Amino acid sequence: MNTPQHEIGVGLISVGWMGQLHSRAYSSLSVVYPELGIRPRLVIAADTNRDRADYAVDVLGYESATTDYHEVLEHPDVDVVSVCAPNFLHEEIGTAVARAGKSLWIEKPVGRSAEETETVAQAADDAGIVTAVGFNYRNAPAIEYARRIIAEGQLGRIINVRGAFFADYSSEPNGALSWRFVRRLAGSGVLGDLLGHLTDLAHYVVGPIDRVTGVSNTAYAERPKLEMGSGTHFSVVEGGEMAPVENEDYAGLLVQFGPDAQGAGAVGTLEASRVSVGPRAEYSFEVYGTEGSLRWNFERMNELELALGYRGPHVGFTRIMAGPEFGDFSKFQPGAGTSMGYDDLKVIEAKKFLLAHIGADSAHADVHDALAANRVVYAAEQAIADENWQSVEQVEGTSAAVKQGWAASETAVTHD
Ligand SMILES: NC(=O)c1ccc[n+]([C@@H]2O[C@H](COP(=O)([O-])OP(=O)(O)OC[C@H]3O[C@@H](n4cnc5c(N)ncnc54)[C@H](O)[C@@H]3O)[C@@H](O)[C@H]2O)c1
Numbered sequence: 001m002n003t004p005q006h007e008i009g010v011g012l013i014s015v016g017w018m019g020q021l022h023s024r025a026y027s028s029l030s031v032v033y034p035e036l037g038i039r040p041r042l043v044i045a046a047d048t049n050r051d052r053a054d055y056a057v058d059v060l061g062y063e064s065a066t067t068d069y070h071e072v073l074e075h076p077d078v079d080v081v082s083v084c085a086p087n088f089l090h091e092e093i094g095t096a097v098a099r100a101g102k103s104l105w106i107e108k109p110v111g112r113s114a115e116e117t118e119t120v121a122q123a124a125d126d127a128g129i130v131t132a133v134g135f136n137y138r139n140a141p142a143i144e145y146a147r148r149i150i151a152e153g154q155l156g157r158i159i160n161v162r163g164a165f166f167a168d169y170s171s172e173p174n175g176a177l178s179w180r181f182v183r184r185l186a187g188s189g190v191l192g193d194l195l196g197h198l199t200d201l202a203h204y205v206v207g208p209i210d211r212v213t214g215v216s217n218t219a220y221a222e223r224p225k226l227e228m229g230s231g232t233h234f235s236v237v238e239g240g241e242m243a244p245v246e247n248e249d250y251a252g253l254l255v256q257f258g259p260d261a262q263g264a265g266a267v268g269t270l271e272a273s274r275v276s277v278g279p280r281a282e283y284s285f286e287v288y289g290t291e292g293s294l295r296w297n298f299e300r301m302n303e304l305e306l307a308l309g310y311r312g313p314h315v316g317f318t319r320i321m322a323g324p325e326f327g328d329f330s331k332f333q334p335g336a337g338t339s340m341g342y343d344d345l346k347v348i349e350a351k352k353f354l355l356a357h358i359g360a361d362s363a364h365a366d367v368h369d370a371l372a373a374n375r376v377v378y379a380a381e382q383a384i385a386d387e388n389w390q391s392v393e394q395v396e397g398t399s400a401a402v403k404q405g406w407a408a409s410e411t412a413v414t415h416d
Pocket of ligand 1: 084085136
């Protein structure tokens, strides 16, 4: 193959669930997208837990590891940095990556508050670095397809959106009190965590949210503590020392989208829970328009339900399987019905990030998208506390705002 080769030195900060997943995504990239000539080189990883740092070398294939993340930023062979630390470190590390002039792939929510996210976005803009944010559900081929048919107007005017990201990772009363439950370490609970993802999907597929109100609830006041760097947030701890849960397990929002060409925009409900009994990772996203509707659920990531028109024998929802003409599906599977998985979404995200790093056009979620999602979430937090509606300050220059640009060569989408 005569493609020019771009070797890109990777530094990783934190080797937990996401750190391991980013690493697998970098390792898969040159196999899934050989035509890009991008060759990530896993240079150095950092984790304060020595066993996890060692795992980065022994299992993931990094050349070296450290317990001090500053060594990642100072390493001369590191071009790009993945920040997969708990939320309380994102502002500090995100701005340090920007000051070091490296490209930044940072996990969501970028900040524990909109102010923290703004600080990282400002530092990135000042340094002129490329950024990417872990809003992976955007990359699902069925979501890319949904966004496209909405942008083409096939659903007519969008009237309402219904999203519910319901997980059961903390449904048991003795589900571990990981850093996610401690306000100083995480910020909000499901608002910043799952509702951040859902808000980004709403922005990406439908448009910006203007106003918000909501309610929240917490299932258990205390949970057994989990030491940082051990287990996962799915862990269950028998007989451990109890500590208080400091943020919400469930949040439900009413949202008003910005005006569309016809005047008032869509409205909707966005909910998230980490204590649902039944749904495992049922992340559903539904859009209802005057001429059609669609719905997607992460537990059936490769499917989309679509309804178009009012009459005829096939009126109502039809199940469509994602296939090679949907997003990046063909890079992973040759035909519909053979499923892509969650990890594949991160390979797509890595591709978009590294394309942007080498200066190629790449529509991907960046720190401005994270700020836009954060502003909704933190306006919602305020609205819940004050029992009122809050306006959301809009963010310029998000990738979600770019709705045109479907490549002319892409397969035309028609439904007869
Ligand atoms: N995009 C997604 O779907 C998704 C899914 C899960 C988590 N996340 C986000 O990813 C981030 C990490 O979550 P996770 O589930 O991987 O957490 P995790 O608890 O599995 O891992 C966190 C790691 O950070 C390490 N750490 C703590 N302090 C450190 C320091 N000072 N320097 C270096 N390492 C340090 C811990 O030892 C641990 O190994 C969070 O921001 C979370 O919101 C995103």
